[in-house]
Each structure stands twice: as C-alpha cells, then as structure tokens.
Amino acid sequence: xxxxxxxxxxxxxxxxxxxxxxxxxxxxxxxxxxxxxxxxxxxxxxxxxxxxxxxxxxxxxxxxxxxxxxxxxxxxxxxxxxxxxxxxxxxxxxxxxxxxxxxxxxxxxxxxxxxxxxxxxxxxxxxxxxxxxxxxxxxxxxxxxxxxxxxxxxxxxxxxxxxxxxxxxxxxxxxxxxxxxxxxxxxxxxxxxxxxxxxxxxxxxxxxxxxxxxxxxxxxxxxxxxxxxxxxxxxxxxxxxxxxxxxxxxxxxxxxxxxxxxxxxxxxxxxxxxxxxxxxxxxxxxxxxxxxxxxxxxxxxxxxxxxxxxxxxxxxxxxxxxxxxxxxxxxxxxxxxxxxxxxxxxxxxxxxxxxxxxxxxxxxxxxxxxxxxxxxxxxxxxxxxxxxxxxxxxxxxxxxxxxxxxxxxxxxxxxxxxxxxxxxxxxxxxxxxxxxxxxxxxxxxxxxxxxxxxxxxxxxxxxxxx
Numbered sequence: 001x002x003x004x005x006x007x008x009x010x011x012x013x014x015x016x017x018x019x020x021x022x023x024x025x026x027x028x029x030x031x032x033x034x035x036x037x038x039x040x041x042x043x044x045x046x047x048x049x050x051x052x053x054x055x056x057x058x059x060x061x062x063x064x065x066x067x068x069x070x071x072x073x074x075x076x077x078x079x080x081x082x083x084x085x086x087x088x089x090x091x092x093x094x095x096x097x098x099x100x101x102x103x104x105x106x107x108x109x110x111x112x113x114x115x116x117x118x119x120x121x122x123x124x125x126x127x128x129x130x131x132x133x134x135x136x137x138x139x140x141x142x143x144x145x146x147x148x149x150x151x152x153x154x155x156x157x158x159x160x161x162x163x164x165x166x167x168x169x170x171x172x173x174x175x176x177x178x179x180x181x182x183x184x185x186x187x188x189x190x191x192x193x194x195x196x197x198x199x200x201x202x203x204x205x206x207x208x209x210x211x212x213x214x215x216x217x218x219x220x221x222x223x224x225x226x227x228x229x230x231x232x233x234x235x236x237x238x239x240x241x242x243x244x245x246x247x248x249x250x251x252x253x254x255x256x257x258x259x260x261x262x263x264x265x266x267x268x269x270x271x272x273x274x275x276x277x278x279x280x281x282x283x284x285x286x287x288x289x290x291x292x293x294x295x296x297x298x299x300x301x302x303x304x305x306x307x308x309x310x311x312x313x314x315x316x317x318x319x320x321x322x323x324x325x326x327x328x329x330x331x332x333x334x335x336x337x338x339x340x341x342x343x344x345x346x347x348x349x350x351x352x353x354x355x356x357x358x359x360x361x362x363x364x365x366x367x368x369x370x371x372x373x374x375x376x377x378x379x380x381x382x383x384x385x386x387x388x389x390x391x392x393x394x395x396x397x398x399x400x401x402x403x404x405x406x407x408x409x410x411x412x413x414x415x416x417x418x419x420x421x422x423x424x425x426x427x428x429x430x431x432x433x434x435x436x437x438x439x440x441x442x443x444x445x446x447x448x449x450x451x452x453x454x455x456x457x458x459x460x461x462x463x464x465x466x
Contacts, residue, residue, distance in 0.1 A: 018211070018439075047246035048311060048365055049268075049410060049450075062409045062451065063420070067263075069411055070198035071451060079115035079174040079190060080125075081106050084143075087166040093153035096131070096166060102142040108193060111142030119187040121178040122148060125171040126160035132179065151179065201413040201449040202253060202265040204244045208233045209441040212429050234442055241421070241444050247367065249410055249450045265449040268408050272389055272458035277302065283386040283463030286323040287316065289355075295390055295459050296356035304457040307359045307393040313368035316388045316463055320362070324353060360390070386463030392454070406453070413447035421446045 084099035100106055100114050107114050120133045131148035138144045150157045159167040177187055215230045223231035247253075252267025277298030281291045299308065312320065353360045366372040368384035392407050415422035422445050426433035429440035452458075 018209070047242055048363065048367070049246045049249040061420070062411050064201065064411050064413050064449075067413060067447075068198055068200050069449065069451060070196055071453070073195045073197055073454065075105075075193040075195060077192070080171055081115065083166055083168055083170050083172065086168045088164060090156050090158050090164045090166060092156045093150055094156070095134070095147050095149050096157045097145055097147050098166065098172070100144045100146065101169070107142050107144075112138070114138065114144045115174065115190055116144055116146045117188040117190070119177045119180065119184075121151070121175045122146075122172040123175050124157070124159060124166070125173055126167075127158065127162075129155055129157055130175065130178075131157045197452070197455075199411070199449045199451060200263050200265050201411060201447040202248060202255075203262055203445065203447055204241065204248060205443070205445040206237055206241050206244070207441055207443045208237045209427070209439055212438040212440075215429060215440055230440070237442060237444065241446075243367075243373075245410070245446060245448055248448055249408075250367070252450070268391075268450050268452055268458075269389055269460070271450075271452040271455040272391075273460050275455035276458035276460060277456075279459055279461045281319070281461070281463050283315065283319060287319040287461075287463065288323045291461075292324070292353070292355050292360070295360075295461065296358050298459050299358060299390070299392065299457065300356075302457045303454075304358075304392040306357055308361065309391045309393060310360045310362050310388055310461075311365040311368070311391065312362060312388040312461075313384055313386065314364060314366075314372065315369075315386045316461065317362065317364050319386070319463060361393075388461035390459040390461060392457045407457075408453060409451040411449045411451050413449075415445065415447065 082101040082103065084101040087096055087098060090096055100116060102111065116133060116136050116138075118133055118136055121130055122133060123130045129150065130152075131150045133146045134149045135147040136144065137146075148157060156164065158165055159170045177184075210230050210233060215228060217229070218227050219229060221227065221232075223229065224235060225231070248265060248267065250268050252270045253264045254266060255262050255264035277295070279291055279294050279298065281287045351362050353362065368387055370376060370378060370382050412420035414420055423443070424433060425431070425440060425442050426435065427440045428434055428436060428438045
C-alpha cells in the first residue's frame with residue numbers, strides 16, 4: 001500500500017516579488033486575538049554532514065585557497081594481475097605464457113607499463129600453484145605477456161580443478177623474488193602508483209528581502225525571541241542554506257551547461273558509488289544477516305576501521321528492523337556513542353549493531369526521502385528509495401607528516417579571511433550598505449565542496465524489487 005500524505009495548505013516556501021511586506025504578514029493570519037506565542041515547526045529535518053561536523057566525528061572542515069582542491073592516495077602495496085584469456089594444453093613443469101588483462105588496476109602510462117617483471121614469483125589465487133616469471137614482452141600496449149615457469153617440475157601451472165588449463169580472469173598474486181638463486185642479479189623495481197583525487201567548490205547563495213513596513217510591524221507570534229516577521233525569514237533562510245550545504249556535500253551537483261562560470265562539485269555519495277563497494281538486496285523481503293556479512297567483507301577487504309555510520313532511508317531502515325533488530329535484539333544492539341556521549345546518540349537518532357568486528361551506527365537520513373524533507377506525495381518512486389550508504393569512521397594518517405584525516409571533509413573556499421559563510425545586510429533599512437530602496441535584504445553565500453578520503457572503503461547499499 002502506497003504512503004498517502006495529506007494535502008498541505010500550500011507550498012512551504014514562496015517567492016514574493018519585491019520582498020515580504022506587511023500585506024504578507026497579515027495574509028498569514030498571525031495577527032489574531034487568541035494565539036500561542038511560540039511558533040511551532042510542523043516538520044523537522046536533519047543535516048548529517050553538518051551534524052557530524054559539529055560533533056567532530058566523521059567530518060572536519062577544511063579550507064581551500066583555490067576553487068579546485070586535491071589530495072593524493074597511494075594504491076595497494078601488493079601487485080597482481082588477471083589472466084586475459086584461457087590458456088590450454090598445460091603440462092607438468094611446462095612454461096606457460098599469459099597475457100596481462102587490460103583493466104584500470106594493471107596498466108599505466110597509456111598501456112606501456114605494467115607490474116610484471118622477471119624474477120617475480122606469482123601464485124594462482126584459485127589453486128595456490130606457484131611459478132616464476134622468466135621472460136616478459138611489453139612491446140604491445142595493453143597486451144603485455146609473461147612467461148612463467150612452475151617452481152615444481154611435477155606441477156602443472158593451472159587453475160583450481162583444472163588439469164591442463166589456466167582460466168581467463170584467474171588472478172595471479174605477486175609473492176616477491178622468492179628462490180632468487182645463488183649469485184642473483186638485480187631485478188626491476190616496482191614503483192608505487194598514486195591517484196590524484198580532486199574536486200571543486202560550488203557556489204551556494206540565498207537572500208531574504210523585506211520591505212520597511214514588513215520589518216516594522218510587530219506580530220503576536222514569537223519568532224524565537226522576536227515578534228517581528230523578519231526574524232522568521234532569517235531563521236528559515238539559515239535552515240534552507242544549511243540544508244543546501246548538506247545536499248551539496250552528500251549528493252553533489254556537477255554542472256557544465258549554465259554559462260555562469262559554475263562547474264559544480266562532486267558529492268560523497270557519487271565518489272562512494274564510483275570507487276567503493278556495493279551491496280544489493282531484495283527490498284521488502286529482508287535486509288538480512290547475510291547482507292551485513294557482505295558489507296563487513298567489503299569493509300575488511302578495503303582496509304576500513306571497525307566503526308561505521310550507516311545512513312538509511314526509512315524503507316531500508318524498516319527492512320533492517322524487520323530482518324535484524326527483531327531477530328537479534330539480544331544485547332548485540334545498543335545506542336551508538338556519538339561525539340563520545342551515548343545520550344547524544346539517542347538524541348540524534350543513532351542506534352548500533354555489532355557484527356563481524358564492526359560497529360554499524362544506524363542513522364535514518366531523511367534527506368534520502370523527498371516525502372520527509374518536502375512533505376509531498378510522489379507519483380513516481382524517488383531515486384533514493386531503499387537506499388543507504390556505509391561511511392567508515394576510521395581516521396587516515398598521512399605517512400609524510402603524521403596528520404590525521406577523517407572519512408571526508410567539508411571544504412570551504414573562504415569569501416574573505418576567516419569567513420566560510422559570508423552574510424550581510426543591505427538596503428535602505430540596513431545599518432550599513434544602504435541604498436535608496438526602503439527595504440532590508442539579508443544575503444548569504446558560501447563556496448563549498450567535499451574531499452573524500454579512501455572512497456574505496458565506503459559501501460553503497462541499495463534495495464531492488466524482487
């Protein structure tokens with residue numbers, strides 16, 4: 001049964017040409033004889049990225065002096081490659097010539113370089129059989145070959161359960177120059193590969209203008225320490241602005257078609273989807289313990305630490321509750337310690353599950369659900385239905401300077417020194433920046449982006465219809 005949201009009296013926000021005025025204040029029916037002075041917010045929403053920045057958990061803020069910012073990440077210290085095509089007719093002790101498969105993790109420099117080198121002992125991942133590379137041929141880009149001699153003359157260099165074949169896509173693991181021999185000579189070195197990870201800041205702006213009469217008229221509603229409508233406009237401006245920052249950090253907004261100089265920015269979820277692990281499950285029928293094991297394996301294989309935040313939409317959270325909490329609520333589940341305090345976890349909606357040496361701190365992220373953030377009924381299924389993302393809480397250490405980094409940062413390009421969100425008032429009713437218009441405008445602008453560290457450690461969790 002689809003969720004039905006009752007029709008609202010109107011949109012949550014609207015544009016008033018020329019700014020809010022006294023007429024708008026009266027139209028809102030806030031000047032009435034019988035009232036509750038405190039304005040009640042019908043809805044609430046949480047901004048995960050900014051919440052974590054405040055708590056100092058996952059996120060820290062950083063600044064950049066340029067629109068484009070970057071960092072460097074070292075790839076694995078251990079080399080391997082996949083066999084490109086099945087090799088047949090292999091006999092005991094015989095040399096085998098294999099072609100290194102062309103994929104993004106093997107070749108560099110337009111296919112001219114690969115890790116294969118004479119003297120390296122390689123092990124077939126499926127069978128554990130070992131051989132030494134005795135010759136290489138790198139004359140054809142993206143199609144380098146290695147001649148491999150089995151270490152044992154009685155063993156055929158074949159895949160598991162194969163008597164005479166080395167199967168396509170079987171992986172060969174580098175084990176070093178084992179059995180180098182007497183009076184061994186120098187071998188080629190393996191040069192570590194670095195990835196340059198860059199992003200850009202994008203511009204976020206919002207304004208709230210109000211006329212002289214609109215800001216002067218006192219109402220009977222307490223807008224948070226003030227009975228003037230301007231105070232409400234200011235609060236709503238701030239709320240929308242922070243939500244925009246949270247959206248840009250998490251979702252991103254690449255742009256190349258606006259003609260206004262903006263290039264946008266890539267969000268955390270996009271980076272995680274491109275470089276991290278994935279876990280799929282049948283929505284509605286259960287996000288079960290096997291899926292948790294799968295996620296834990298992805299974290300383990302990619303070197304993530306033992307503590308993670310798992311952001312979920314309400315549908316995925318319900319699937320999780322049905323399959324996990326109802327079955328395993330036996331002490332393995334407790335509240336997370338957020339910001340070092342368990343009571344903070346309760347307040348902000350975290351709850352934890354401990355499995356396979358990992359602590360999953362669950363957080364229902366309302367921004368994945370337009371129904372929760374915009375309070376509307378949808379005719380089509382939204383993009384983030386049955387969606388979640390696992391964000392490692394491990395701290396990464398820079399090998400050069402020992403500085404530590406979180407999973408991701410909110411990067412601000414400062415509008416002026418020490419100012420990450422530039423806010424100013426202007427107009428004829430302002431204390432400064434006056435002009436000839438009898439109104440007051442509050443303006444805000446920020447330049448933000450996300451820097452994601454070790455995106456391979458993140459896991460995207462998506463439910464599919466069975």
